[in-house]
Amino acid sequence: MSASKNEREGETNCKTSTRRPKSCCSFVKSLTVEPAGFLLVVGLMVSHLVFQNVMMETVCRVDLEYEEDMCTEIIDNVNITFKTEEREIQKVVAGLQAVSSVIFSCITVFVALFIGPWSDAHGRKMPLLFSMSGVILMPTMMIVGYLCLGKIRAIYMVLLATLPMTLTGGLLVYIMSAGSYICDTTTEKNRTVRIGVLSASIRAGTPIGIMIGGILMKFKVGIIKSLLVAIVLAGLGFLLVLVRVKNGRIAGTSKGGEENCEKESDKRERSCCKKYNPVTKLIEAFAILFQKREHPLRFCLLIVAHICYAVPMVEHSMVYLFVRERLQWDISDYGFFSMINYLLSAAGVFLSMYVLSKRLKLSDALVGFISGLSQIGGSTLYAFSTTAAMMYCASALDMMNGTINVVVKSMLSKLVAANEVGKLFALLGVIDSLLPLLMGPTYAIVYRSTLTSFAGAFFLLSAGVTIPAEIIFLYFMIRKDKKVNGEEDETEPTALDKPQITVESCNKSVPDIAKIVPSKVQLSSYSLNNISEPKN
Template sequence: MSDRDLSAAVSSEAAGGSQGRPKLRRCIPAGLTVEPVLFLSMFAMALQGPLVTQYIWDRVSADLGFNGTKQQGCGHLNGTTDPLQQEVETLTSHWSLYINLGGFVVGIFSVMLLGPWSDSVGRRPVLILPGFGLALQAAIYLVVMYQKLHVGYFLLGRIISGISGDFNMILAGCFAYIADVSNRQSRTFRVAILEACLGIAGMVASIIGGQWREAQGYINPFWLVFAVNLVTALYVYLCVGESVKEKKPSRLFTPRHYQSVFRLFTVAGENKRRGKLCLYLLAFLLVVTVHMGAKDLFVIYELSSPLCWHSDLIGYGSAAEHLTYLSSLAGLRLFQLCLADSWVAEMGFLSNIAGLVVISLAATTPMMFTGYGLRFFAMATTPIIRSKLSKLVDEGDQGALFSSVACVEGLSYLLATGIFNSLYPATLHFMKGFPFLLGGLLLLIPAGIIGIIEVCDQKPMYSQFSEIS
């Protein structure tokens, strides 16, 4: 039986938006598209991320003979820090930098190739390939843990995952898919739903990961990571219909794909499209750099004195961090009733900055969770920027656009790991939370960019109430 025989109509929203919308296979409920793909992939990533950092910490501590701060009056601010603990923190952050750096550099070139290719051959191939790559990465991590190999072998897994597109390609493919099946009016909220899937998956995985590691160690959770990535690839193959309406054969290894991304930012368009694309991408670069840079340091910050959290508290903290996706989705839906998207984004910046400032000064568990709480609306900015970018390009260039966005995300990860993981050990002697304070200050730049574009735009997209008035 052919795919057409198996497919069903998308949702009433997508069907109403335009004729000829893509059809989805019947194993997906009405209105559901690639949300399960992003949920499963993010679940695996969120389960894996903190555990990798803790594993590196434990291995480095064992190699250096460091028994931890729990027996050394942890939590008392006496103005001194164990030099051995500082060495463990430094080596852990540096190895995190090396491992992430290798994967992200390789992934940038893969995503720029696969994204434009998907505009011709469809989104499904570029969603299946990264799933297998991430599963292979988890398998290599398991070998390292079983054989107690040096943590540097994690880099091999990251490079292999980067060749297949890594998690960034899944992000690019899913967001391009939503751009294919949604109309301009609903796109911001549909993108926000995708990002909320990131939050829900991350929250569940963080709670499970902390408790599971405390009870059974590292290996069993990584078997689940391996299985979930395989299930994700299988789910796309069996259940996800194609969203590209007119597929055509296209070679994968050709410079034309890179050229299509380059043309987006060199060919002038109407309404100052080229300038807006560059400015929005710069804002996106800074937002994701701060977000990922701070996120990478949260676990190290919480493991060391004066907080000295155990795995269960680290899991709850990571869950609180991912809960911002859900609270941001609810707030976005509410504030869109009376504010333009740009001003909703400004509120997100304010929430994020306030939370990072408090976290930079956190010396107790309640204060750390207060910082997490203040960031309740922090994730409203990225779906708005993605939606604005999507509306600036033609329907046939969505894959090229979101591959460039994914490359910017890869560059953001590169900058985040390079700047924040290097800055953290360098500032331990005078202010442990300085990287978080710096992140809050950096967010003032994208906040200014979005505000200026909105003010200077001759045809701002006001909300319904503004149009009525």
């Protein structure tokens, strides 16, 4: 009887000591970079959508020298009478997007690689504000370019608008710095939730921003006023970070790393400069590919699968041009479609993660394979869509494509050591940043080449690129690797699973744990396995 009572007390104390849930209100108050990121992306998408029309009008009036009245009919009213002229405009715009994508990606990658190690020594607040300032300056420079409408060529207007965000790293640096800030300021227990909220905030900002931009254009608010709305939204995010985020350095880093470089010897200077050298960081990011590990083939195959998933993400810059060409949609139509598309995508991720993975306990490889089929089917239907109903059906069919990214990252994290997880995600980030260098121009060339014959050909390119990922998932399904597929036994938890297994082990196997270990000490699976029952 006493033993049973002690067991219940131990279980209660253990749960109390290890599970201290925060209230919903306190959790919301703890959010800082997440709502700021949402505001930033909303402002960014509003300015991007509005600037699409400005760029098309510049190409029409200046580059192609069409009449102003004709350009107004083409851009604002999507008049099919001038179908041939709009196709010529879209070809030039697609080429400009390819050029700007290459320039933006080249510079941004090196900015991110420099700011990453710099923020380790000096804190995350300045990189956050620095990247956000570029997003605020972009619509500001768009206004300057719009005031020069009809006087400068489209390529100069594109460079004028994108240069500030390119030099500051833009959204890439913000997401990187925000993720690092969350890791610095959270415990391992709630870190995953906070990073998930950040990801959801960024994803939610995209369709909301496109919808707001479409509404502003539909009610003819005007280009300048719409861009001012974008500036205000991004500015609110900037103020939120400025007020709420506290700067701090990682433990073990020296204060003023560059100052120490000047005071130390020449050898120390070279070492410190090497530390912040973006080229060195780029090499270090890819070095994880060549490290000796137990299953190098499986690791490389999953990296290839990640690339196959990331490539179709580049297609989004062509979708607006496609729906204008194929369906004669305006900005408001496209904005509403984007909102529905996001809601379906969110539902698809929930279906995959909660139902297929958690409830039905399907292997990671099988969930990834099903998601790949969703992406291939959706892309194929997009390519042949001739009505709005077909576009929405394609979006529903494509709803699970976002799961591939989650599955691949989960499988990769199980193949690396705990101290390599950060390097792994750095590598994946670099890959995501470098892919537009190659695939941005590729998608633009495909769209320009097939515009008059089959404008949806670039969707088939996305479907084709996904096929190798499907073959890789089949390979893991046939091998039935429990570790990679997420079917491993609970007695052998991964590094990320240990805190959860610890609670279960505490409740089942160690009834007097609250008396043995102080409540503030976080238990590891190793310590639990080495605690023995008191001898009679």
